[in-house]
Structures are given as C-alpha cells and as structure tokens.
Amino acid sequence: GENVEQHPSTLSVQEGDSAVIKCTYSDSASNYFPWYKQELGKRPQLIIDIRSNVGEKKDQRIAVTLNKTAKHFSLHITETQPEDSAVYFCAASLTGANSKLTFGKGITLSVRP
Amino acid sequence: NAGVTQTPKFQVLKTGQSMTLQCAQDMNHEYMSWYRQDPGMGLRLIHYSVGAGITDQGEVPNGYNVSRSTTEDFPLRLLSAAPSQTSVYFCASNHLAGSYNEQFFGPGTRLTVL
Numbered sequence: 001g002e003n004v005e006q007h008p009s010t011l012s013v014q015e016g017d018s019a020v021i022k023c024t025y026s027d028s029a030s031n032y033f034p035w036y037k038q039e040l041g042k043r044p045q046l047i048i049d050i051r052s053n054v055g056e057k058k059d060q061r062i063a064v065t066l067n068k069t070a071k072h073f074s075l076h077i078t079e080t081q082p083e084d085s086a087v088y089f090c091a092a093s094l095t096g097a098n099s100k101l102t103f104g105k106g107i108t109l110s111v112r113p
Numbered sequence: 114n115a116g117v118t119q120t121p122k123f124q125v126l127k128t129g130q131s132m133t134l135q136c137a138q139d140m141n142h143e144y145m146s147w148y149r150q151d152p153g154m155g156l157r158l159i160h161y162s163v164g165a166g167i168t169d170q171g172e173v174p175n176g177y178n179v180s181r182s183t184t185e186d187f188p189l190r191l192l193s194a195a196p197s198q199t200s201v202y203f204c205a206s207n208h209l210a211g212s213y214n215e216q217f218f219g220p221g222t223r224l225t226v227l
C-alpha cells in the first residue's frame with residue numbers, strides 16, 4: 001500500500017519568514033495530494049490540494065509543488081503569521097472509487113512572533 | 114448543512130466495555146471513513162465505506178466494527194474497549210466522483226479507556 005512520509009517533524013520559523021514542508025510517497029499510481037491543517041483541539045481542514053497532472057498550485061500565501069519523478073511534494077507558506085501555527089498533514093491517494101487517503105504523521109509548525 | 118457530525122465529544126470507558134461512536138453527514142457523500150489520531154502517529158484509517166451496504170478495513174481495524182445501512186450514517190463500534198484504544202477518533206466523508214476528493218472531517222470524539 002501507499003506510504004507517506006513527512007520531513008521534518010517539527011519546524012519553527014520567525015514571523016514573516018517562509019516555511020517549506022516536504023512529503024514523499026511510495027505509490028507511483030497516486031494522483032491526488034492534499035494538505036490538511038489542524039489547529040490545536042480542532043478537526044483537520046483542507047488548505048490546498050494538487051493533482052498529478054499539475055506541477056504547482058498557488059492560493060494566496062500557500063503553494064504546493066509536485067515532483068512525480070521523485071515522488072515528493074511540498075507545501076510552501078510565505079510571509080508566515082502566528083495563526084499559521086498548527087499541525088500540517090500531507091496525504092496521497094488515487095481519485096475515484098479507490099480514494100483511500102494515506103496520511104503522513106504530521107508536522108508541527110510554530111511561527112515565532 | 115451541518116456537514117459531518119459526531120457524538121459524543123468525550124467518552125470515558127472501562128476496559129471491556131463496549132460502545133458506539135456515531136457519525137452522520139448531510140452532504141450525500143458516498144465515501145465515509147473513520148480515523149484514529151494518536152500523538153506522533155498521524156491519522157490512521159480504521160474502516161471505510163464507499164456506499165450503503167459496503168464497508169472495508171483500513172490500516173488498523175482490529176477491535177472495531179462498522180456498518181453502513183444508510184448513506185448518511187456510519188457508526189463505529191468498539192466491541193471490548195482496551196487502553197490501547199484511547200485516542201481521538203475522527204469521522205470523514207467525501208464524494209467519490211468528480212475532480213476533488215476533499216475529505217470533510219467531523220469534530221472528533223476523544224475517548225479514554227481506563
């Protein structure tokens with residue numbers, strides 16, 4: 001089955017700096033890669049996703065890049081703010097009827113004011 | 114829309130007790146799933162369902178049962194609770210067809226087994 005790994009497990013940045021969180025996946029058939037943000041005590045919520053026919057996707061201060069050859073994808077957050085502090089999960093799956101999401105273990109991002 | 118709802122929010126059980134965690138969604142999603150979240154372990158899939166009457170095992174199914182008699186509801190049953198089942202449980206749902214597989218999560222149930 002699919003295996004998703006996240007690196008690093010914790011990340012601390014100064015407010016205003018950029019943060020990059022990387023994930024690798026094992027199944028070359030996976031074609032959907034979402035990122036979820038989970039604030040303390042809350043449920044995970046989708047912040048951005050990318051499909052395998054796209055190399056990069058951007059939404060305001062966040063972007064995701066995908067390298068299918070190397071089987072890794074990254075979340076980029078620019079101009080970080082204290083409210084970006086949270087746990088971020090990457091995941092991978094096929095789309096359609098076999099859409100089991102496999103999650104990474106999560107990364108705790110701390111933004112220092 | 115209420116989205117995905119879960120009850121209860123908190124539960125304390127004694128070892129050996131059984132209970133059912135409730136999950137419901139009002140978005141007409143075909144796919145529903147249960148995850149458990151433990152510190153440092155991420156979200157691990159317990160069971161999932163691609164439609165009413167169809168269920169399958171995920172990564173960590175032992176000790177749990179599910180059923181899907183309607184599109185809306187997907188209860189998770191703990192047969193004989195063990196301390197190792199202390200965790201936060203999330204239910205999630207999404208459409209299967211279309212361009213997106215965004216999973217919508219419920220608010221979670223925090224379970225402690227003594």
